[in-house]
Amino acid sequence: xxxxxxxxxxxxxxxxxxxxxxxxxxxxxxxxxxxxxxxxxxxxxxxxxxxxxxxxxxxxxxxxxxxxxxxxxxxxxxxxxxxxxxxxxxxxxxxxxxxxxxxxxxxxxxxxxxxxxxxxxxxxxxxxxxxxxxxxxxxxxxxxxxxxxxxxxxxxxxxxxxxxxxxxxxxxxxxxxxxxxxxxxxxxxxxxxxxxxxxxxxxxxxxxxxxxxxxxxxxxxxxxxxxxxxxxxxxxxxxxxxxxxxxxxxxxxxxxxxxxxxxxxxxxxxxxxxxxxxxxxxxxxxxxxxxxxxxxxxxxxxxxxxxxxxxxxxxxxxxxxxxxxxxxxxxxxxxxxxxxxxxxxxxxxxx
Amino acid sequence: xxxxxxxxxxxxxxxxxxxxxxxxxxxxxxxxxxxxxxxxxxxxxxxxxxxxxxxxxxxxxxxxxxxxxxxxxxxxxxxxxxxxxxxxxxxxxxxxxxxxxxxxxxxxxxxxxxxxxxxxxxxxxxxxxxxxxxxxxxxxxxxxxxxxxxxxxxxxxxxxxxxxxxxxxxxxxxxxxxxxxxxxxxxxxxxxxxxxxxxxxxxxxxxxxxxxxxxxxxxxxxxxxxxxxxxxxxxxxxxxxxxxxxxxxxxxxxxxxxxxxxxxxxxxxxxxxxxxxxxxxxxxxxxxxxxxxxxxxxxxxxxxxxxxxxxxxxxxxxxxxxxxxxxxxxxxxxxxxxxxxxxxxxxxxxx
Numbered sequence: 109x110x111x112x113x114x115x116x117x118x119x120x121x122x123x124x125x126x127x128x129x130x131x132x133x134x135x136x137x138x139x140x141x142x143x144x145x146x147x148x149x150x151x152x153x154x155x156x157x158x159x160x161x162x163x164x165x166x167x168x169x170x171x172x173x174x175x176x177x178x179x180x181x182x183x184x185x186x187x188x189x190x191x192x193x194x195x196x197x198x199x200x201x202x203x204x205x206x207x208x209x210x211x212x213x214x215x216x217x218x219x220x221x222x223x224x225x226x227x228x229x230x231x232x233x234x235x236x237x238x239x240x241x242x243x244x245x246x247x248x249x250x251x252x253x254x255x256x257x258x259x260x261x262x263x264x265x266x267x268x269x270x271x272x273x274x275x276x277x278x279x280x281x282x283x284x285x286x287x288x289x290x291x292x293x294x295x296x297x298x299x300x301x302x303x304x305x306x307x308x309x310x311x312x313x314x315x316x317x318x319x320x321x322x323x324x325x326x327x328x329x330x331x332x333x334x335x336x337x338x339x340x341x342x343x344x345x346x347x348x349x350x351x352x353x354x355x356x357x358x359x360x361x362x363x364x365x366x367x368x369x370x371x372x373x374x375x376x377x378x379x380x381x382x383x384x385x386x387x388x389x390x391x392x393x394x395x396x397x398x399x400x401x402x403x404x405x406x407x408x409x410x411x412x413x414x415x416x417x418x419x420x421x422x423x424x425x426x427x428x429x430x431x432x433x434x435x436x437x438x439x440x441x442x443x444x445x446x447x448x449x450x451x452x453x454x455x456x457x458x459x
Numbered sequence: 460x461x462x463x464x465x466x467x468x469x470x471x472x473x474x475x476x477x478x479x480x481x482x483x484x485x486x487x488x489x490x491x492x493x494x495x496x497x498x499x500x501x502x503x504x505x506x507x508x509x510x511x512x513x514x515x516x517x518x519x520x521x522x523x524x525x526x527x528x529x530x531x532x533x534x535x536x537x538x539x540x541x542x543x544x545x546x547x548x549x550x551x552x553x554x555x556x557x558x559x560x561x562x563x564x565x566x567x568x569x570x571x572x573x574x575x576x577x578x579x580x581x582x583x584x585x586x587x588x589x590x591x592x593x594x595x596x597x598x599x600x601x602x603x604x605x606x607x608x609x610x611x612x613x614x615x616x617x618x619x620x621x622x623x624x625x626x627x628x629x630x631x632x633x634x635x636x637x638x639x640x641x642x643x644x645x646x647x648x649x650x651x652x653x654x655x656x657x658x659x660x661x662x663x664x665x666x667x668x669x670x671x672x673x674x675x676x677x678x679x680x681x682x683x684x685x686x687x688x689x690x691x692x693x694x695x696x697x698x699x700x701x702x703x704x705x706x707x708x709x710x711x712x713x714x715x716x717x718x719x720x721x722x723x724x725x726x727x728x729x730x731x732x733x734x735x736x737x738x739x740x741x742x743x744x745x746x747x748x749x750x751x752x753x754x755x756x757x758x759x760x761x762x763x764x765x766x767x768x769x770x771x772x773x774x775x776x777x778x779x780x781x782x783x784x785x786x787x788x789x790x791x792x793x794x795x796x797x798x799x800x801x802x803x804x805x806x807x808x809x810x
Contacts, residue, residue, distance in 0.1 A: 137556075138546065138549050138554060138555055138556075139555075139556055139775050140537070140538075140663040140664050140774070140775070141664065143663070143664075143752075143773065143774050143775040144556065144771075144773055144775055144779070145752055145771050145772025145773040145774070146771040146772050146773070147771060147773065186491070186809050186810060187491075187807065187808075187809060187810060188807055188810050190807055191806060191807050194804070194805060194806040194807060195489065195806060197804075197805075198489050198799055198804040198806055201799070201804065203489060203798060203799025203803070203804050204489055204490075204798070204799065204804075205488075205489070205490055205495065205794060205798055207797075208790075208793050208794050208797045208798055209790055209793075209794070211793070211797075212786070212789065212790045212793050312491040312494070312809075313491050313492065313494075313809065401494075401496055417771075418769070419770070420495075420496050420497040420498060420768075420787075421496025421497050422494065422495055422496040422497070422498065423491070423494050423496070424490050424491070424494040424495055428495070432787065432790060435563070435786050435790075436771075436783065438563065439559075439560055439563045439783060439786075442559050442560075442562070442563050443556060443559050443560070446558075446559045446562075447554060447555070447556055447559055448549055448552070448554025448555070452554070453545070453548075453549040453552065453554050453555075454545060454548075455542060455545040455546060455549055456538065456539055456541055456542050456545060457538075458537050458538060458663075458664070459537060459538060459539050
């Protein structure tokens with residue numbers, strides 16, 4: 109059995125039997141029942157994932173997976189492919205948005221090279237797990253072999269397992285890869301499924317003509333790869349991306365270790381969807397951090413019946429939404445653990 | 460001239476002339492233009508309020524204003540009036556939700572007694588500015604005299620001025636007062652204006668019959684006080700509350716000192732609305748932290764054309780929404796100040 113298969117077999121449903129005890133504790137805190145809304149749900153989810161009504165939230169870590177995409181040659185992005193390694197270096201130097209927001213959230217931020225089309229010589233701090241120098245052009249054939257997809261998935265699994273062993277209790281996903289909204293839209297269209305038009309947006313900022321072109325390219329991608337969309341793993345290898353596979357793997361690995369994952373925006377949701385198609389119970393381990401401004405994300409959230417934590421009109425990726433949402437999840441856990449109860453504070457209840 | 464009049468005269472429009480420079484800086488940061496959405500707007504607003512494109516965000520402070528309401532005698536709340544002083548003591552002991560969330564946000568939290576119907580003996584740390592032992596029953600007449608309303612407003616002004624002088628750059632509002640959704644709904648109905656049914660909700664959790672009763676009581680309040688709704692100050696004195704006046708004063712005082720205020724939920728929005736009716740330019744100084752689950756809040760946000768930062772289905776008050784939003788405003792300021800530019804990081808721009 110491969111590590112991937114073994115991991116999928118290891119994942120158990122979350123501990124729903126704990127819910128009454130957890131909700132009862134929340135109702136004893138000095139506030140009207142349920143009046144902290146989503147914060148109470150976030151705290152309850154953490155308890156159910158980690159299997160205790162006495163939760164402890166240790167350290168937080170965000171993984172930004174980087175990879176390039178052969179499909180960039182089709183002119184689907186507003187930025188040139190060289191931006192991927194440039195932004196990886198910017199992240200390693202601490203100057204990208206994810207660095208700023210991870211610092212603010214008190215989370216460790218790391219960058220994992222799964223498939224950047226550049227050797228990234230030097231680059232201190234980079235986690236080097238390159239599977240290949242970018243995917244092949246999915247408008248002409250599959251992105252990668254299934255073996256390559258499994259390697260990228262297992263890298264994510266491995267990193268999650270290692271992080272949990274080191275005391276990280278809340279993991280976040282992020283992405284960097286020019287053109288990666290295109291494979292993400294293709295994955296959504298194939299795996300939700302849904303029409304290409306409803307799941308395709310402007311990425312980093314293409315114009316109207318560019319959007320029409322991108323939709324045509326994605327339809328071509330799905331046609332060219334039509335015989336390779338049989339199961340989730342095949343689909344990932346055919347029309348996905350290496351960083352997307354890493355994100356999916358992180359979700360699987362965290363769930364296998366009974367820890368939640370904070371899913372960033374559009375690209376990370378595509379990775380999370382792959383993980384949920386490989387192992388449906390993973391869904392309950394995931395926090396969806398925010399609704400991205402990328403047009404298709406609302407479609408995904410609606411069809412997958414997800415309530416995002418934030419909606420700030422963001423569309424940057426990198427893990428920026430995950431970092432912001434981590435602060436709210438931590439706030440929820442502090443509410444659960446630090447508030448006084450009606451009894452302890454001597455406060456009267458409802459009349 | 461009273462302190463209130465002088466403060467209102469002091470308030471200037473925010474520095475809109477700075478907007479091009481501020482947006483230009485944001486567009487030079489290593490991200491697609493506008494891709495951080497609302498975070499960029501929050502940062503820009505802070506610059507315009509404080510009058511600089513080199514902003515510094517110092518300390519943060521949340522004021523929870525407490526007051527009681529004679530109208531509680533009409534049975535409009537799910538909790539007895541004794542809960543107001545009990546919760547004040549809980550806050551002073553650090554056990555309330557606002558304490559937990561302010562700690563998480565790195566904000567100082569203080570409680571101001573403007574009108575609790577209890578001497579609150581002992582109670583170390585309490586800021587004692589009691590105007591009277593709760594308002595009079597607004598279902599039978601005015602809540603307070605105009606002189607009392609001015610005293611409560613000027614207390615808020617005074618506290619804002621003092622906090623800014625001490626280096627607090629971001630102030631937050633909060634409330635504690637059993638039955639205070641009733642005067643808040645009455646203020647919205649009179650000052651927006653809007654129909655009572657559209658601005659009235661269940662507060663801490665009354666049932667269907669209770670809601671119908673509350674709507675009838677608020678209509679009675681507006682009828683009984685119909686000759687006292689001539690101007691915003693008169694209206695506040697007639698159907699408002701002491702803690703609501705304090706919140707309005709804090710907004711005025713902060714604006715006069717060129718600092719923004721983070722407005723909490725339903726009750727704080729009523730106070731903010733009073734401030735904006737007294738001095739319309741105050742509106743640009745305000746961050747509206749979240750959309751409350753209290754039914755009428757959506758009506759207010761829509762009619763006042765406000766985009767709230769968060770929507771977490773919360774309905775607790777105290778300043779809890781303000782505390783959570785402060786973290787996002789701080790994140791926005793760190794983005795503005797700490798991210799690398801395309802030039803400094805050697806990242807290519809759009810093709």
